[in-house]
Amino acid sequence: MHPVVEATARVVDSAPVGRRYHRLLLDAPELSAASRPGQFFHLLCRDGAGNGPYLRRPMSIWRCGPGRQLGFLLHVKGRGTAALAALRVGERLSLLGPLGQGFRLEPGWRRILIVVRGVGLATLAPLTEAAAAQGIAVQAVLSAQAPEDLMAAEFAGDSGAAITSVFDSDGSSAVPAVEAFLRARFEGADRPDAVFTCGSNRLFLLLQRLAAEYGIPGQIALEQQMGCGLGMCFCCVRQIRAPDGTVQNLRVCAEGPVFDLQAALAW
Ligand SMILES: Cc1cc2nc3c(=O)[nH]c(=O)nc-3n(C[C@H](O)[C@H](O)[C@H](O)COP(=O)(O)OP(=O)(O)OC[C@H]3O[C@@H](n4cnc5c(N)ncnc54)[C@H](O)[C@@H]3O)c2cc1C
Numbered sequence: 642m643h644p645v646v647e648a649t650a651r652v653v654d655s656a657p658v659g660r661r662y663h664r665l666l667l668d669a670p671e672l673s674a675a676s677r678p679g680q681f682f683h684l685l686c687r688d689g690a691g692n693g694p695y696l697r698r699p700m701s702i703w704r705c706g707p708g709r710q711l712g713f714l715l716h717v718k719g720r721g722t723a724a725l726a727a728l729r730v731g732e733r734l735s736l737l738g739p740l741g742q743g744f745r746l747e748p749g750w751r752r753i754l755i756v757v758r759g760v761g762l763a764t765l766a767p768l769t770e771a772a773a774a775q776g777i778a779v780q781a782v783l784s785a786q787a788p789e790d791l792m793a794a795e796f797a798g799d800s801g802a803a804i805t806s807v808f809d810s811d812g813s814s815a816v817p818a819v820e821a822f823l824r825a826r827f828e829g830a831d832r833p834d835a836v837f838t839c840g841s842n843r844l845f846l847l848l849q850r851l852a853a854e855y856g857i858p859g860q861i862a863l864e865q866q867m868g869c870g871l872g873m874c875f876c877c878v879r880q881i882r883a884p885d886g887t888v889q890n891l892r893v894c895a896e897g898p899v900f901d902l903q904a905a906l907a908w
């Protein structure tokens with residue numbers, strides 16, 4: 642695994658995406674090549690005038706790979722993400738990483754299914770491309786408030802993932818509707834070898850329940866507010882179920898953010 646480094650990188654693209662999101666691409670070839678889907682960077686959120694919060698903010702790797710710019714997709718929520726979105730092309734950003742344990746793709750898998758909502762889309766986007774590169778077909782359920790929030794192209798990139806979109810605005814994102822869709826997949830010829838999720842508690846609980854029922858392995862990327870991002874402050878612990886049934890407090894930044902789907906507990 643690549644060592645964690647603190648580096649500065651030049652912004653090469655900074656633009657709004659849809660109604661709530663912002664795209665940030667950095668010139669950081671070594672870090673981009675070393676990054677793995679599911680890992681994250683801890684970003685120092687200072688705008689061009691140096692304004693922003695003291696603590697870094699964790700951000701999933703949205704785009705990475707040899708010869709590619711390192712990309713993040715931000716939901717602008719507060720001071721930190723607003724400072725990041727205010728960065729202009731040519732300005733520099735301090736980043737720490739790559740951090741955490743990413744997603745795992747097992748040899749022999751032919752097909753995976755991803756269920757994602759909101760900014761979880763950024764976290765799982767690079768997995769679609771990694772899977773495609775290994776010849777693994779990707780089917781994805783993208784959940785959003787309304788069609789204008791979907792960002793399917795930002796999710797799938799060049800992966801050729803087959804996307805089913807569901808929305809709050811027409812009721813198709815309701816749990817019973819998504820459950821019927823997933824059951825049809827799990828019982829059909831296109832049953833996935835593994836499932837992945839991020840970004841929604843209710844979709845996580847649904848997927849966890851169905852994956853257990855159908856005996857399909859799964860992984861989830863968890864989010865938690867962070868202090869150091871390096872495993873030292875323990876401010877990011879979440880309760881995770883061990884194989885023997887006991888509950889452990891594990892650090893999302895160090896043991897995660899990706900955990901076994903059945904080990905994660907609802908928040
Ligand atoms: C491993 C990891 C990967 C992440 N990847 C992304 C990503 O790809 N894109 C993205 O937009 N966001 C991502 N997040 C969430 C992002 O870190 C927070 O939204 C960000 O720190 C908010 O900072 P802020 O200063 O803008 O808002 P603040 O003013 O700090 O907070 C604004 C609101 O956001 C909530 N919030 C703050 N931090 C988090 C957090 N870590 N998780 C959930 N809610 C939070 C606060 O409770 C508050 O309600 C990720 C978080 C983790 C832990």
Ligand code: FES
Nearest residue numbers: 868870874875894
């Ligand atoms: S953020 Fe400090 S231990 Fe995870």
